[in-house]
Ligand code: SF4
């Protein structure tokens with residue numbers, strides 16, 4: 001398959017005081033195939049959202065490359081980005097904060113249509129908004145109401161409608177269900193999956209929970225303190241996790257198959273995430289890794305293919 005998104009050595013540093021920087025994203029590379037979902041996983045503060053916001057050019061990258069559908073968009077100006085934004089939309093984590101409470105649902109969904117000159121009049125807006133509302137499980141009766149009148153799940157449906165109404169090719173879903181009640185999480189995920197099957201769009205799906213990523217993703221990348229430490233197909237990461245951090249994340253997931261449970265080291269991930277202002281030398285995970293060797297605090301492990309299609313950055317696989 002053709003890639004819809006290629007991220008190459010992407011780095012985003014934010015200034016922290018006069019002489020320091022926050023290493024939010026450091027040398028991250030991965031490929032998202034057309035019509036597929038790439039799950040980006042890691043604990044909160046590991047740089048997932050910064051990575052997403054840099055890819056979609058809310059933030060300017062410090063270095064590296066972002067290639068969307070064959071076009072290098074890394075250094076495009078706001079004006080040059082305008083037509084490209086139609087192809088690439090974002091669904092935010094918090095449907096309470098991301099929707100304007102003083103706008104009607106109709107106006108919220110119509111806003112991107114108007115900004116991109118897709119519609120000329122009220123009738124054309126309705127022709128987009130009403131079917132879109134129905135596709136996300138709402139009705140045209142919801143159109144005149146305000147976001148604050150809705151439950152979290154309904155708000156996220158509005159956020160999804162707004163992101164999808166321009167028929168984007170890539171949607172970045174930044175923890176789209178984390179703020180929702182467990183009882184409605186699956187509905188929202190199924191909505192996203194059904195829509196993908198019908199429209200063939202691609203998702204970059206961000207989560208802190210590997211069990212959800214398994215359910216939605218074709219490929220997975222595990223992020224730790226601004227860096228990708230392991231990438232492979234989604235099933236492979238559960239059958240054969242290689243990086244000690246990934247193993248730790250997985251040990252938090254209840255395992256149904258007893259054979260798998262017996263062979264898996266139950267490391268957990270002890271300790272706190274170190275500061276991204278002063279990330280540990282060598283392997284950034286060495287301060288928490290149960291397998292750390294002397295080389296780990298000295299030398300940065302390179303990302304290498306340890307099995308076909310399965311890459312890991314860890315000295316255990318040198
Ligand atoms: Fe652990 Fe060393 Fe591998 Fe880092 S490189 S994950 S410290 S074994």
Ligand code: MG
Pocket residue numbers: 045048049175
């Ligand atoms: Mg986040």
